[in-house]
Amino acid sequence: MLKIYNTLAREKQVFTPIQAGKVSMYVCGMTVYDFCHLGHARVMVVFDMVSRWLRTSDYEVTYVRNVTDIDDKIIKRANENNETISQLTQRFIDAMDEDSAKLGVIRPTLEPKATEYVSGMVEMIQTLINKGFAYTAANGDVFYAVNKFDGYGKLSGKSLEDLRAGERVEVDSFKQDPMDFVLWKAAKPNEPSWDSPFGGPNNGKGRPGWHIECSVMSSHLLGAHFDIHGGGQDLQFPHHENEIAQSEAAHGGVWNGEATHSHDGQPCQMVNYWMHNGFVRVDDEKMSKSLGNFFTIRTVLEKYDAEVVRFFILRAHYRSPLNYSDQHLDDAKLALTRLYTALRGHDVASNTIDWQHPQAVRFKAAMDDDFNTPEAMAVLFDLANEVNKSKSAETAGLLKSLAGVLGLLQRSPDAFLQGEATQTLNIDALIQARAEAKKAKNFAEADTIRKQLLEAGVVLEDSPQGTTWRRI
RNA sequence: GGCGCGAUAGCAAAGCGGUUAUGCCGCGGCCUGCAAAGCCGUUUAGACCAGUUCGACUCUGGUUCGCGCCUCCA
Numbered sequence: 001m002l003k004i005y006n007t008l009a010r011e012k013q014v015f016t017p018i019q020a021g022k023v024s025m026y027v028c029g030m031t032v033y034d035f036c037h038l039g040h041a042r043v044m045v046v047f048d049m050v051s052r053w054l055r056t057s058d059y060e061v062t063y064v065r066n067v068t069d070i071d072d073k074i075i076k077r078a079n080e081n082n083e084t085i086s087q088l089t090q091r092f093i094d095a096m097d098e099d100s101a102k103l104g105v106i107r108p109t110l111e112p113k114a115t116e117y118v119s120g121m122v123e124m125i126q127t128l129i130n131k132g133f134a135y136t137a138a139n140g141d142v143f144y145a146v147n148k149f150d151g152y153g154k155l156s157g158k159s160l161e162d163l164r165a166g167e168r169v170e171v172d173s174f175k176q177d178p179m180d181f182v183l184w185k186a187a188k189p190n191e192p193s194w195d196s197p198f199g200g201p202n203n204g205k206g207r208p209g210w211h212i213e214c215s216v217m218s219s220h221l222l223g224a225h226f227d228i229h230g231g232g233q234d235l236q237f238p239h240h241e242n243e244i245a246q247s248e249a250a251h252g253g254v255w256n257g258e259a260t261h262s263h264d265g266q267p268c269q270m271v272n273y274w275m276h277n278g279f280v281r282v283d284d285e286k287m288s289k290s291l292g293n294f295f296t297i298r299t300v301l302e303k304y305d306a307e308v309v310r311f312f313i314l315r316a317h318y319r320s321p322l323n324y325s326d327q328h329l330d331d332a333k334l335a336l337t338r339l340y341t342a343l344r345g346h347d348v349a350s351n352t353i354d355w356q357h358p359q360a361v362r363f364k365a366a367m368d369d370d371f372n373t374p375e376a377m378a379v380l381f382d383l384a385n386e387v388n389k390s391k392s393a394e395t396a397g398l399l400k401s402l403a404g405v406l407g408l409l410q411r412s413p414d415a416f417l418q419g420e421a422t423q424t425l426n427i428d429a430l431i432q433a434r435a436e437a438k439k440a441k442n443f444a445e446a447d448t449i450r451k452q453l454l455e456a457g458v459v460l461e462d463s464p465q466g467t468t469w470r471r472i
Numbered sequence: 473g474g475c476g477c478g479a480u481a482g483c484a485a486a487g488c489g490g491u492u493a494u495g496c497c498g499c500g501g502c503c504u505g506c507a508a509a510g511c512c513g514u515u516u517a518g519a520c521c522a523g524u525u526c527g528a529c530u531c532u533g534g535u536u537c538g539c540g541c542c543u544c545c546a
Binding site: 010027028029030031036037038039040041042043044046071072073156157158159161162163165210231232233234235236237238239276277278279280281284285286287288289290315316317319320321323327328330331332334335336338339341342344366369372374375377378379380381382385388389438441443446447450454459460461462463468470 | 487494496510
């Protein structure tokens with residue numbers, strides 16, 4: 001029985017899908033104006049893991065991860081680079097796809113782009129205006145009037161009073177309330193814009209705000225009410241709070257203070273389970289663009305194998321902070337090496353998992369407990385120990401199959417252990433020469449060869465079956 | 473200032489009111505010509521102060537420290 005920590009309830013809850021056997025999941029994706037960093041990698045890997053576990057649990061999963069391809073930063077960056085917005089966004093969408101594929105991330109079922117849903121956004125904004133939740137300001141911007149939605153703050157646990165007290169930004173004079181957020185931005189010169197009926201100085205010409213896109217894409221693709229909504233912890237407020245306000249106001253019956261919207265599974269509730277993953281940190285500080293302390297995925301992949309990075313991410317619980325450093329990656333590499341070493345010599349395929357096996361039972365219990373991948377990994381290491389002792393192909397098969405559920409250990413052990421680095425030395429020939437030296441009891445020569453290889457980063461391992469090698 | 477999260481051995485990271493987490497590192501042994509890998513054993517824990525309890529790392533309260541959100545952010 002799967003339990004998920006639901007941010008909305010602030011506790012683990014038994015997962016019950018809206019439709020038996022099916023799961024609808026929406027995750028906030030990337031704004032594509034630059035290369036993805038490790039924080040993005042965590043979101044992609046974590047929710048990939050979630051979708052894999054749901055599918056392993058026999059759910060039919062519809063996983064939507066959007067692409068934000070219109071926003072202030074994109075417009076700014078395109079101007080700086082002297083390229084069109086679509087050139088810029090396509091370039092970084094391609095880069096993102098490349099990075100995520102390397103990390104073993106299975107493509108989401110659907111990857112809608114914001115620009116393809118602008119008409120839907122105009123429609124939803126109009127609905128919000130009609131219902132009294134939104135207004136066109138004097139400058140042509142359309143704002144959401146947060147005080148009209150009485151559930152505002154239920155996800156982030158903030159009240160409007162607290163938020164106003166903590167108000168740090170200059171109040172936008174066009175807003176009725178400082179907490180109101182923008183749904184539609186009036187067009188500025190040299191910016192892309194779409195037509196709308198919202199009026200104002202530009203006759204409605206403008207572009208959507210950030211929050212409205214997720215409300216529109218999720219409801220178009222998954223319906224007004226769906227199972228799981230995920231994203232980074234930093235999106236909890238204001239982004240996800242605003243999504244709820246938009247979607248539930250547009251789809252539900254909150255009206256003029258008469259709160260007819262309902263909770264817990266009623267048709268106009270937007271999402272049943274909200275999931276938020278923890279941050280990637282550097283020196284105990286959040287990795288972010290604004291702090292400038294970020295490492296892009298491709299930079300890290302120059303130095304570390306992508307599977308090591310995936311392993312590193314999944315070795316921590318998804319809600320915990322994850323400190324990035326070379327030392328931690330080195331550690332992850334050594335740990336993963338142990339698992340692959342156990343699989344070495346076992347020509348096994350990922351096969352059907354015997355869920356009655358005691359270790360599989362443990363694995364499943366861990367995963368069902370709010371996706372406890374660190375505990376599930378511990379099972380993998382215990383299995384590796386069993387394989388090393390018993391040399392059982394069956395146990396090796398179970399190890400590989402369970403790891404496969406996490407998207408790990410699917411390469412041939414030698415592909416991982418020996419890598420694909422260009423060979424400056426003829427390793428096989430040297431091993432052969434050493435074998436002959438050993439046979440002649442010329443251990444000095446044998447050790448010289450071994451040392452030579454070690455200096456080239458190659459470790460030799462003798463066994464009764466012969467000598468194998470791996471890279472450090 | 474408001475709201476929230478956390479503090480576990482040298483490092484990383486889980487579960488659990490009483491019984492080995494797990495990985496890396498260290499130490500001893502087995503194996504090996506010697507190593508490496510592997511196996512066996514082993515040293516290092518639970519920020520601090522109270523309380524509940526037969527018994528607390530685990531529950532409760534407080535203190536200290538760290539982090540996050542309240543502004544774009546995964």
